[in-house]
Amino acid sequence: MDPDQLPVDELLQDARAARLLAYAPYSRFRVGAVVLTRDGRRFRGCNVENAAYGLCNCAERTALFSAIAAGCRPGDFAGLAVVADTPAPVSPCGACRQVMAELCDQAMPVLLGHLGERVQRVTVAELLPGSFSLPHAPE
């Protein structure tokens, strides 16, 4: 899919809907995400928390892991959107940036949204320049 053809509004709408399914009893901070595949499929994710706080999983990783579990591989993804109730477009955590850097193309667009109107469009490489990778990892 041409990155210029990204269905921005639809992706933000999906991420907003996914956010409402968050399991966030500890932080009460709900986040939603969606990843779009090159062949037009979409996988949603929300944050899933745990009483052992270190196990909390972010919406972005839930969406990507769900896509991988459905058979998607690195190179299959065209874009990702994330939405939270923040005053400005949400900023993904370091763990999610590292996971995006491994599973998504460096030039893949990421839409950072919030419940307001603003949306910030960045690339995976902009989110995490110089990300870690193993020499034998696939391109």
Ligand SMILES: O=c1ccn([C@H]2C[C@H](O)[C@@H](CO)O2)c(=O)[nH]1
């Ligand atoms: O980009 C982000 C930032 C935070 N969270 C989640 C993790 C945790 O459940 C809660 C508070 O950090 O929000 C996400 O899902 N995505």
Ligand SMILES: [Zn+2]
């Ligand atoms: Zn995260």
